[in-house]
Amino acid sequence: MTDTRPATRFPDQKPGTSGLRKKVPVFRQPGYVESFVQAIFDTVEGRDGATLVVGGDGRFFNREAIQVILKMAAANGFSRILVGQGGLLSTPAASCVIRARGAVGGVILSASHNPGGPEGDFGIKFNGRNGGPAPESFTEAVFARTTSLDTYRILDVPDVDLDRTGETRLGEVVVDVIDPVADYAALMETLVDFEAIAALFRGGFRMRFDAMSAVTGPYATAILEGRLGAPAGTVVNAVPLPDFGGHHPDPNPIHAADLMALMTGPDAPDFGAASDGDGDRNMIVAPHLFVTPSDSLAILAANAHLAPGYRDGIAGLARSMPTSRAADRVAAALGVPAYETPTGWKFFGNLLDAGRITICGEESAGTGSDHVREKDGLWAVLLWLNILAATGKRADAVVRDHWATFGRDYYARHDYEELDTAAAEGLMRHLRDRLATLPGTRLGSLTVATADDFAYTDPVDGSVTARQGIRIAFAEDARAVFRLSGTGTSGATLRLYVERFDRTRHDGDTKAVLAPVVEAARALGEIVARTGRAEPSIVT
Ligand code: G1P
Ligand code: ZN
Numbered sequence: 217m218t219d220t221r222p223a224t225r226f227p228d229q230k231p232g233t234s235g236l237r238k239k240v241p242v243f244r245q246p247g248y249v250e251s252f253v254q255a256i257f258d259t260v261e262g263r264d265g266a267t268l269v270v271g272g273d274g275r276f277f278n279r280e281a282i283q284v285i286l287k288m289a290a291a292n293g294f295s296r297i298l299v300g301q302g303g304l305l306s307t308p309a310a311s312c313v314i315r316a317r318g319a320v321g322g323v324i325l326s327a328s329h330n331p332g333g334p335e336g337d338f339g340i341k342f343n344g345r346n347g348g349p350a351p352e353s354f355t356e357a358v359f360a361r362t363t364s365l366d367t368y369r370i371l372d373v374p375d376v377d378l379d380r381t382g383e384t385r386l387g388e389v390v391v392d393v394i395d396p397v398a399d400y401a402a403l404m405e406t407l408v409d410f411e412a413i414a415a416l417f418r419g420g421f422r423m424r425f426d427a428m429s430a431v432t433g434p435y436a437t438a439i440l441e442g443r444l445g446a447p448a449g450t451v452v453n454a455v456p457l458p459d460f461g462g463h464h465p466d467p468n469p470i471h472a473a474d475l476m477a478l479m480t481g482p483d484a485p486d487f488g489a490a491s492d493g494d495g496d497r498n499m500i501v502a503p504h505l506f507v508t509p510s511d512s513l514a515i516l517a518a519n520a521h522l523a524p525g526y527r528d529g530i531a532g533l534a535r536s537m538p539t540s541r542a543a544d545r546v547a548a549a550l551g552v553p554a555y556e557t558p559t560g561w562k563f564f565g566n567l568l569d570a571g572r573i574t575i576c577g578e579e580s581a582g583t584g585s586d587h588v589r590e591k592d593g594l595w596a597v598l599l600w601l602n603i604l605a606a607t608g609k610r611a612d613a614v615v616r617d618h619w620a621t622f623g624r625d626y627y628a629r630h631d632y633e634e635l636d637t638a639a640a641e642g643l644m645r646h647l648r649d650r651l652a653t654l655p656g657t658r659l660g661s662l663t664v665a666t667a668d669d670f671a672y673t674d675p676v677d678g679s680v681t682a683r684q685g686i687r688i689a690f691a692e693d694a695r696a697v698f699r700l701s702g703t704g705t706s707g708a709t710l711r712l713y714v715e716r717f718d719r720t721r722h723d724g725d726t727k728a729v730l731a732p733v734v735e736a737a738r739a740l741g742e743i744v745a746r747t748g749r750a751e752p753s754i755v756t
Contacts (some may be wrong), residue, residue, distance in 0.1 A: 217387050218291045222366045224517070229241055231355040235328050235341020235701035240277050243338045244289075247368075249284050253323065254368035255361035256342045260353060262320055264293040271305025271396065271442040272325025273431040273484055273494035274456040275332035279303045281340070283375045285323050290386040291369040294448035297389060300396035302569045303378050303463035304456065306431045306495030308584070309400040311347035315588065316399045320345055326494035328707065333459035337705050348565035348589025352681070372712045389669035407525030408598045410444060411736055417445045421604075425597065426475045429453045429461040435594050444601075465492050467499035467593070468756040480504050487604065487611050489596035491593035496561075497581040497595035500600055502611030506660040508627050510540035510715075513577035513640040515618050516599050518546045520575060520605040523599055525587065527699040530574035534567050537670050537685055538697045538713040539579040549622070558569045558672050558684040559699065565589050566676035579629060579713065616722065619677050623719040626729040630752035631701075632743070634712040640700055640708035643746045645687045647698060654688065659736035662690040688740060693717040696737035710747065712737055 225249040229236055236252055243249055257263060272278040283302045289297050298317060299305075305313065307324055314322045321344045327337035342358070350358075371387050383392045392424050403412075417423075425440060427433035431452035440446040443660045444589065464471045467490035479488040479501040488501035502505040507515070517533050520526035533547040534555035547554035555573060557563035561584070564576040568586045577583035582591035604611060632640075654667040666689045671682040685699030694716040701709035714733040719726065737743070744750055 217371050217373060219372050220369050223247060223254060223365040223368045225363060225365055227322045228238050229255065230359045234328065234349065235339050235607075237322070237330070237337060237339040237703055237705055238707055239339045240334055240336055243277060243281070244402060249281050249340070250368045251362055251365055252340060252368065253288050255358045255365055256323065257288065258623055259357045260321060260362050265295045266320035267296040267298065267317055268294040269317070269319045269322030271297045271300035271310050271322070272303055272352070273306065274302065274304050275327065275338065275460070275493065276334055276336060276459065276461070278325055278458070279378065281677065282327055282336070282378065284370070285726055286386060286391060287371045287373060287598070288369065288377055290389040290391070291422065295389060297391045298394050299376070299391060299492055301379065301381050301393050302396075304396045304434070306396070306400070306430055308434065308496055308590045308595065309396055311588035311590040312403050313394070314343060314345070314402045315347040316403070324494075327492050328703070329464065329492040329497060331460065331464050332493070333462070336459065343589070346565060346569055346589050348568070349560075349562040351562060351565065353404050353546055356618045357391055357442070389654050397435050400435060401443065403587060404439060404595065404598055405737055407595070408523045408602040409605065410664045413598070413601045415442045416601065416605040417447075421487070422483050423450050424475060424478060424726040425451045426450055426467070426472055426490040427454050428463060428465040428467065428472065428490055428492065429455065429457040430465040430491065430493045430495070431456050432495040432594055435495065436491070439594065439598070452535055453671065460493065467492050467497050470754055470756060472499055475499070475501060476506065487601070489597040490598070492581070496591040498583060498596040499581055500596070505615060506567070507611075507615055508540070509583065510535070510542050510579050510625060510627050511615065511618070513575070513583050514541065514542035514546045514597065514612060514622065515597065516583060516603075517543060517575045518549075518618060519603045519607070519614075520599065523602040524624050526574065526585070531571055532567070532573040533569065534564055534573045534576040536563070536578040537687065538629070538699065539577060540627045542622065543577065543627040543696075545622045555675070558670065558681050560702070561591055563672065563674070563681070566604055566674055570676045572675070579627070600669045619722040623651070623670040623717055624722045625715055625717050626724065626726050627715045627725060628730050629756050630712040630714070630734070631754045631756070632712070632747055632749055633753040634707040635747050635749075637708040639746055640710050643710065643741055643743065644686065644698065644700060646746075647741060651686070654740070660732050662692050662694060662732055662736045665689045665691040687739070690733070690736070690749065694733045695739070696733055698741055699738070710743075712741070712743070712752070
């Protein structure tokens with residue numbers, strides 16, 4: 217029943233920030249999924265007799281890819297395969313299931329917040345035993361394997377019924393179609409105070425959770441409405457759709473415009489939240505106040521002790537390099553270490569595994585803790601609810617009180633999308649070549665204090681990751697960071713991150729406060745001349 221078939225070698229199967237991401241038509245080329253998945257399986261150590269987890273965010277091509285992966289897994293030595301019902305598993309839930317069930321790892325199908333549909337994006341990534349994204353050594357080995365692959369192995373059997381829970385067999389191998397929510401909900405209950413949050417809802421607390429027609433819908437509905445008693449209709453866009461209803465499932469003020477309008481309107485509920493395509497990102501909105509992800513990370517860290525899962529405090533904190541320094545201020549106040557890592561969740565894994573940190577996050581709407589090895593959108597929302605229940609404060613008051621204690625880090629990210637790759641690389645090279653000469657440069661009201669190309673030495677395994685973005689620190693407590701996206705699927709995306717700290721003034725307009733930093737950064741990067749763009753594609 218096992219077929220060994222000739223593999224096609226594709227030159228472009230190099231995983232990026234978060235697995236292999238390509239347009240759907242690329243993945244639909246005959247043999248494309250098969251070659252990449254065989255390369256993954258060839259790289260997984262200890263797969264004989266092991267359990268594998270498979271699931272995805274439900275986007276277009278999810279089911280087809282899952283059928284191929286199940287049949288290949290069954291032909292590659294795994295003895296048990298767990299797959300979410302309907303082929304669904306949010307990214308954090310997949311991480312949870314890998315850990316809870318002692319699996320050797322999991323294949324997760326997602327292109328996160330990128331649009332779906334026949335012309336949209338698709339992605340495949342592998343997470344290891346700890347539930348976290350495979351390290352670079354693994355993804356590089358996978359890529360190397362794709363260039364030398366001759367054959368792939370697959371069972372020649374009918375499709376698995378993904379819609380009925382329970383065990384079936386593929387050849388000798390057990391395939392267990394599991395409830396995608398159960399393990400995850402049980403884990404959440406150990407971390408946050410469900411009773412206190414339920415009491416909040418009983419008291420008339422009003423919330424809107426926008427699942428953006430993506431995978432978090434079933435999770436948010438089961439937990440918020442089912443377990444915590446939030447009124448029906450609290451979760452909107454709750455049914456996962458293969459094309460996310462034609463939207464961009466990215467929880468930010470631009471793509472979650474309806475939620476923003478509601479939260480800034482006359483009848484704003486007490487709390488607003490959204491999650492992305494695969495459920496690992498989150499957006500938090502207080503009434504009339506968008507909470508930047510960098511602030512949210514700092515606020516969650518400062519208040520985590522109010523939740524049962526973090527009652528004993530946190531061991532340390534980590535943020536990705538472009539994330540604002542707000543989290544560092546909390547770590548300093550708590551007397552715990554703060555780590556600055558390259559962009560991408562995989563760099564948090566070692567710190568979490570070693571117990572050096574408890575909470576971590578990124579400016580790109582990712583926050584998480586040591587409960588899984590992925591960022592976790594719904595977890596962040598539940599922890600926020602726990603904090604609101606425990607303090608009895610309004611969400612906007614929690615934010616303002618935080619600024620009063622720690623000062624405010626004004627923050628924005630400017631993305632220049634679909635740039636000519638050579639132009640974008642030229643811009644970065646030009647900055648890199650001038651780094652040594654920049655300190656002392658005066659740009660408007662700002663003076664460059666330091667400039668470097670961020671390199672990270674992992675304190676746990678000593679591995680070095682270089683060229684992770686240009687950091688420009690200004691003497692006036694401001695910072696600009698330049699880097700190129702590692703997740704884009706067409707052309708290059710330049711990300712410019714700008715921030716400025718103000719200890720005492722907290723009611724400023726973010727755009728106005730950051731204007732001098734933006735201007736300085738544009739001049740330094742020669743952005744307009746080199747990209748031909750007068751303005752960024754999107755500011756978040
Ligand atoms: C982006 C975000 C990054 C995040 C990644 C995966 O990567 O910036 O923080 O970890 O998506 O969700 P980028 O496109 O910038 O490489
Ligand atoms: Zn995501």
